[in-house]
Amino acid sequence: xxxxxxxxxxxxxxxxxxxxxxxxxxxxxxxxxxxxxxxxxxxxxxxxxxxxxxxxxxxxxxxxxxxxxxxxxxxxxxxxxxxxxxxxxxxxxxxxxxxxxxxxxx
Numbered sequence: 001x002x003x004x005x006x007x008x009x010x011x012x013x014x015x016x017x018x019x020x021x022x023x024x025x026x027x028x029x030x031x032x033x034x035x036x037x038x039x040x041x042x043x044x045x046x047x048x049x050x051x052x053x054x055x056x057x058x059x060x061x062x063x064x065x066x067x068x069x070x071x072x073x074x075x076x077x078x079x080x081x082x083x084x085x086x087x088x089x090x091x092x093x094x095x096x097x098x099x100x101x102x103x104x105x106x
Contacts, residue, residue, distance in 0.1 A: 026074075027060050027061075027062060027063070027070055028050050029047070029071065030046035031046070049061075
């Protein structure tokens with residue numbers, strides 16, 4: 001244990017997440033997560049697509065200069081598929097494309 005008057009680590013004192021709270025690594029967030037909305041399995045598929053894109057291309061799908069710009073890119077753009085080998089376009093493009101949230105499941 002540290003000194004008596006040491007400030008506790010903020011990660012140890014935070015409570016549970018609250019609705020509307022955005023948590024996670026910005027570069028891998030789904031659009032729903034970036035907006036602070038409820039997430040489901042589609043968010044996992046989106047994040048998997050972003051990781052897959054990065055593995056294949058060697059660069060981040062939504063790389064920008066700041067976290068705010070990265071989140072904006074996730075909400076408003078889709079990754080450049082032309083940088084990927086043609087055979088991987090369909091899989092990674094479908095998984096990490098920006099799409100409006102609808103009631104139907106894919």
